[in-house]
Amino acid sequence: MNNKKNKLLIYGATGYTGKIIAARAKELNINFEIAGRETNKTRKLAEELxxxxxxxxxxxxxxxxxxxxxxxxxINAAGPFQFTASQAMKACLKxxxxxxxxxAELDTYRMAQSLDSEARKAGIQLISGAGLFVxxxxxxxxxxxxxxxPEYLKVGFRHYGGFSKGSVLSSKNIADLGILVRKNGAxxxxxxxxxxxxxxxxEEVECMPTPLGGIILSYKSTGIPNIEEFFSLKLPATELPDLTSKNLPDGPTSEExxxxxxxISAELTGKDGKVVKAYVDxxxxxxxxxxxxLAVASRILNNDFKVGYQSPGSAYGEDILKDIPDTYLVDTK
Ligand SMILES: NC(=O)c1ccc[n+]([C@@H]2O[C@H](COP(=O)([O-])OP(=O)(O)OC[C@H]3O[C@@H](n4cnc5c(N)ncnc54)[C@H](OP(=O)(O)O)[C@@H]3O)[C@@H](O)[C@H]2O)c1
Incomplete structure (x- = not known):
């Protein structure tokens, strides 16, 4: 494949998260274009940027x-991804x-996994879940x-800032899956x-059992056979908005x-009973x-990638953390 083009495309750039990605790409001076299905919003954003x-x-x-x-x-930012990932992945393969x-949809991680050999043939890196899971x-x-x-992993994810409309829509097909965990590799x-x-x-926070991306992505990265995930939501406002309302705001304001x-807090137990803990702030x-x-996209634009289906960790290890501004890993006891 031709790596000299050095140009990024953001599809779904006019969405709540897509716009923040596009603004950050501009800030980083990345050579990029945007795409979307809606004419006026896409043209307006392109003009602004x-x-x-x-x-x-x-x-x-x-x-x-x-x-x-x-x-x-x-970068495909057009979610729910159950309606866009397959088409966009196939277009990239071609x-x-x-x-x-x-x-954050487990089905799109599985889809990427199923396209591993095609991605290898095409010489491309395929990562579904290169957002919060990096x-x-x-x-x-x-x-x-x-x-x-490593035998047993437990991860607690404390989310701050509420949800965008798009996340609320996507969360429906995540919730439908039930409380999935990885047990003895399955x-x-x-x-x-x-x-x-x-x-x-x-802060000590009670987190509720919730399947996140790690049961697929971190299993790919580490092969840890037992993984349980937990979630806690903290809102800037005191009350949870009505998530079923048609008048939901697009997402939290930049001030919020x-x-x-x-x-993200994790505890890992080894076969010998040793427990290690750390968290990311x-x-x-x-x-x-x-x-x-954009930390991942920048690596690719600098010719740093692994072909085939990858997780963020299988492609970049823990090293990628230093590319994410204002993000710190702290070891605890
Ligand atoms: N795990 C993470 O790191 C993370 C973080 C943030 C967001 N997300 C996910 O990212 C997705 C987008 O979130 P958001 O907050 O940006 O939502 P949003 O504000 O609703 O934006 C969604 C964007 O995708 C486009 N889109 C949706 N369905 C499409 C389709 N079938 N064909 C073409 N374009 C389509 C929309 O276009 P129109 O304007 O034309 O409808 C819009 O540009 C959600 O699935 C959310 O869960 C994940």
Whole structure:
């Protein structure tokens, strides 16, 4: 594949998260264009950013072909990804363009996994879940190096900042899956889910059992056979908005995002019973995702990638953490 094109495409750039990704790409002086299915919003954003733009529906193969011909990497920010990932991944395979998305949907991780041999043939790196899970996965890899045979991983994710409309829509198909965990290498339902207290530095927080990306992504990165995940939400406002309302705001304002931080806390037990713990302190979710996916895209634009289906950690290890601004890993006891 041609790595000299050195150009990024952001599809779904007019969404709440896509706009923050595009603004960050501009800040980083990345050579990029945007795309989306809606003419006015896409053109307006392209004018504001002074970048090229393309308007097409996600299943228009010819438009993907034309748009991707001078690109190196795609960031798909158009979620729910159950409706966009397959088309965008296939377009990237055909065009020989690296694929990244910010999905939190387990099915798109499985889809990427199933396209491994095609991605190898096309010479592309395929990562579904290159948003919040970049630092999560780096943390798990860090811990996995501290015990000789990692056996049981428990991760608590404390999200700050509420949800965007797009995340609320996508969360429906995540919730439908039930409480999935990885047990002895297989993904199974947890029949007796229980909450757990995690430490995030000065704060101890009760987190509820919730399947996140690690049961697929961190399993790919480390092969840890038993993984349980937990989630806790902290809102800038005192009350949870009505998530079923048609009048939900697009997402938290930049002030709301800046008022708190995300935390990812993990405990890993080795076969010999040794327990190691650490946490990541990071900007709140909708700031962390753009910083993370652009850290990965920048690596690719600098010719740093591994072909085939990858997780953030299998491609970059814990080293990628240093590319994510204002994000710190702290070892604890
Ligand atoms: N795990 C993470 O790191 C993370 C973090 C943030 C967000 N996310 C996920 O990212 C996704 C987007 O979130 P958001 O906050 O940006 O949502 P949003 O504000 O609703 O934006 C969604 C964007 O995707 C486009 N889109 C949706 N369905 C499409 C389709 N079928 N074909 C073409 N374009 C489509 C929308 O275009 P229109 O405007 O034309 O509808 C819009 O540009 C969600 O799935 C969310 O869960 C994940």
């Amino acid at each position: 002074a970048v090229g733009y393309h308007i097409f529906e996600v299943d228009t193969e010819d438009a993907w072909k034309k748009t991707l011909q001078d690109k190196t990497v795609l 065009a020989g363009v690296h694929y990244l998305d910010i999905s 630092s999560y996965d780096a943390l798990v890899i860090h811990l996995s190096k501290l015990v000789s045979e 993904i199974v339902n947890n029949p007796e889910p229980k909450s757990k207290i995690f430490s995030f530095g000065k 995002r800046a008022a708190g931080r995300n935390g 990071a900007p709140s979710g909708y700031d962390l995702t753009p910083l993370s996916v």
